[in-house]
Amino acid sequence: MGAVPEAVLIVVPCFNEARRLTPAAFAPLLVSPDLALLFVDDGSTDDTAMVVERLLAQAGTGQLHRLPKNRGKAEAVRAGLLFGLERGHRWVGYADADMATSADDVVRLAHTVKDGDVAAVIAARVQMLGSRVERRFTRHVVGRVFATVASLGLGVPVYDTQCGAKVFADDPALRCALARPFSNRWAFDVELLGRLLCPEDPAIEPVAPSRIRELPVQSWVDVPGSKLRPTSMVAAGLGLLRICADYRWRQDRTRGGHR
Numbered sequence: 732m733g734a735v736p737e738a739v740l741i742v743v744p745c746f747n748e749a750r751r752l753t754p755a756a757f758a759p760l761l762v763s764p765d766l767a768l769l770f771v772d773d774g775s776t777d778d779t780a781m782v783v784e785r786l787l788a789q790a791g792t793g794q795l796h797r798l799p800k801n802r803g804k805a806e807a808v809r810a811g812l813l814f815g816l817e818r819g820h821r822w823v824g825y826a827d828a829d830m831a832t833s834a835d836d837v838v839r840l841a842h843t844v845k846d847g848d849v850a851a852v853i854a855a856r857v858q859m860l861g862s863r864v865e866r867r868f869t870r871h872v873v874g875r876v877f878a879t880v881a882s883l884g885l886g887v888p889v890y891d892t893q894c895g896a897k898v899f900a901d902d903p904a905l906r907c908a909l910a911r912p913f914s915n916r917w918a919f920d921v922e923l924l925g926r927l928l929c930p931e932d933p934a935i936e937p938v939a940p941s942r943i944r945e946l947p948v949q950s951w952v953d954v955p956g957s958k959l960r961p962t963s964m965v966a967a968g969l970g971l972l973r974i975c976a977d978y979r980w981r982q983d984r985t986r987g988g989h990r
Contacts, residue, residue, distance in 0.1 A: 738767040739841035739898060742811030742825040744804050746773040749782045751829050751954065754789070759834035760826075761790040765841055767820070768793040770828075771811040774801035805919035809909055816901055816909070823905075824852075824898030829954035832896040836948045843946055844898045850942040851899045851927065855891040857947040865952045873964060877971065881921045884975025885928060887940045892921045894948070902927075907935045914977075915970030917963055925978040933985050 741760060745752070760766050770783045772795060780797060787793040796814055798807060808825045815823040822844050826837050832854050843852045856874075858864045866874070874893055881892045897920070899905050908926035913919035927938040 737821070738765055739822040739824060739845060740767045740769055740811075740815035740820040741837060741841070741898075742808055742815065742823065743768060743770045743828050744773055744807035744811065744825065745770055745775060745779050745783065745828045746801060746804070746807070747775045747777045747779060748828040749775070749778040752779070752782050752786070753830065754786050756830035756834060757786065758790075760837060761792055763838055763841075765845065766838065767815075769811050769814060770795045771807045771814075772797045773804070773807040774798050803916035805913040805916040808919070809913065812899075812905075813909055816906065821901050822898060823901070825895070827895035831951055831954050832894060832948055833950040836946075836950060837896055839949075840896060840898045840946055843944065844900055847944075848942070849900065849944050850902055850904070850938040851897065851924075852944050852946055853889075853891070853898075853924075854894040854896040854948050854951075855945040856894050856951045857890065859947060861949075862947065863950045863952070864948065867953055870953065877967070880971060881924075881975070884971070885921070885925055885978060887928065887943075889924065889943075890945055892924065894951070895920075896948075899927075902938065903935050904930050904938045907932050915967065915974065917967035918970040918974055921971055922974045925974060929978060929981045929985060931981065 760768055772780045780795065783795050787795060796811060798810060811825065812823045824840065826832055836854060840852045840854060856864050856866065878890060878892050882889050904927050907930045908923055913922050915922060929937055
């Protein structure tokens, strides 16, 4: 990959996304000298791989990593992040295949993590003057409840845990967080954040909350065709409660070990 490790590797998890992958949406990422794109095909049964290969051939850059079978978004992201770290990338992140978070915002995330002393930068969907955030009302309400529970459970004032665009600096805590599979495919963003704040290996230095930043997006549009169903929302909610309970248990264990 040559000098690519100096670029921020952005993982794009894909499962049966042939109809939703829009080449134009990825153009700013493919031409950015600060980014490298890695599409992870999560065992798709449609033409996703062919669409991605055509896109990469036209751009003359980027990579496709294919998983032999569907393992879920959480594992596709984890596999992609590990792929980047193992190849020497100093910064790795991910963005959804539907590019609901605009390419310009993904580039801003990458620049923020490269230019500042931060361990992680996560996108936040905040409707403000000058920004464009289009979400269905029900998804917005559910998302706010979810994020509030996550914030209380982790004990940090995170506004939006589920926006699918995040970038991380290589760090022992990140490598520890990715060492084993996530327990929930829908709430893995919270689990990843919790593992950074309180690593599962007590010998690893945790990431201080002050080194994690939220960056309000300038544009986020709810793209039709989401795979998140009501049953998935219930599974995500239950998973969130388990994640928060496990996080609290690790915190108590760590504090107990320091007495």
